[in-house]
Amino acid sequence: MTGPAPLLTLNNGVRMPALGLGVYQSPPEETVPAVTTAIECGYRLIDTAAAYGNEKEVGEGIARSGIAREDIFVITKLWLTDYGYDSTLRAFDTSLTKLGLDHLDLYLLHWPIPSAYDTTVASYKAAEKLLADGRVRAIGVCNHTPEHLTALMARTEVVPAVNQVELHPKFSQPELRAFDVRHGILTQTWSPIGGVNRYGAEGAATVRDALQEPTITGLAEKYGKSPAQIILRWQVEHDLCAIPKSVKPHRIAENIDVFDFSLTPHEVAAVDALDTGARGGPDPDRVGPDTFS
Numbered sequence: 001m002t003g004p005a006p007l008l009t010l011n012n013g014v015r016m017p018a019l020g021l022g023v024y025q026s027p028p029e030e031t032v033p034a035v036t037t038a039i040e041c042g043y044r045l046i047d048t049a050a051a052y053g054n055e056k057e058v059g060e061g062i063a064r065s066g067i068a069r070e071d072i073f074v075i076t077k078l079w080l081t082d083y084g085y086d087s088t089l090r091a092f093d094t095s096l097t098k099l100g101l102d103h104l105d106l107y108l109l110h111w112p113i114p115s116a117y118d119t120t121v122a123s124y125k126a127a128e129k130l131l132a133d134g135r136v137r138a139i140g141v142c143n144h145t146p147e148h149l150t151a152l153m154a155r156t157e158v159v160p161a162v163n164q165v166e167l168h169p170k171f172s173q174p175e176l177r178a179f180d181v182r183h184g185i186l187t188q189t190w191s192p193i194g195g196v197n198r199y200g201a202e203g204a205a206t207v208r209d210a211l212q213e214p215t216i217t218g219l220a221e222k223y224g225k226s227p228a229q230i231i232l233r234w235q236v237e238h239d240l241c242a243i244p245k246s247v248k249p250h251r252i253a254e255n256i257d258v259f260d261f262s263l264t265p266h267e268v269a270a271v272d273a274l275d276t277g278a279r280g281g282p283d284p285d286r287v288g289p290d291t292f293s
Helices: 028-040 055-065 084-100 114-132 146-155 174-182 216-223 228-236 249-254 264-271
Strands: 005-007 015-017 045-047 073-078 103-109 136-142 162-166 184-192
Touching: 028 162, 028 249, 045 055, 055 073, 055 084, 073 084, 073 162, 073 228, 084 103, 084 114, 103 114, 103 162, 114 136, 114 146, 146 174, 174 184, 174 264, 216 228, 228 249, 228 264
Parallel strands: 045 073, 073 103, 103 136, 136 162, 162 184
Antiparallel strands: 005 015
């Protein structure tokens, strides 16, 4: 066990671990042991989503861990087919039931729908009600660009606590990160090691794997760490919250073992320089209800 990650403070004072376990594409039968292993290794943040089909197993893993509920930070997300005010409230209840929990730590809207943004706003207003009612401790969004966030904040009351986005050395989104900082929004990162560019995504054929970059491998050799650990430490240096996904016990343990060393500002800048501006996942400006069907 490596011990829990440090805590980051959200804009409403809620504290969230700086690194967690993601379970995107984790098969249900592998999710329970992945969650229990992660908690044994010191993880205190688990990120799932209605669309992942494994909320029930995440809840089972948390229950089996023996760790007190208040010591685990649980995130799930609203899927596009449930957007709208009333349907969001129903979907939240469904997620909570599957997780076997009486409240959630962070509830996120999974994508913006630019072509029907009224439904995105309506869902966020429902999330504001859940927050006001004490059923969730913080609310936020995923995959929102500065333009999407500006539109959302103009029509709602609560500034998102978190914006979870694709972010890794090959697509580091400096402008978005700066926007989030200016508005007190914490940037959380999916595919933080760049897996989206290794597994058949849009940019996989043209963007080199960050794990193979000499800048990364050289730092790994210097610090006696793996390339993945260097990338995760780079995320930590930027005050980001990374949620690497794995179901392999040795990878789960490795991914959280990044709090016993630091990168210098020069080394952080060298990793920053690997940015290509090429997105591996879907473009949020083009997402709609039928994008993933």
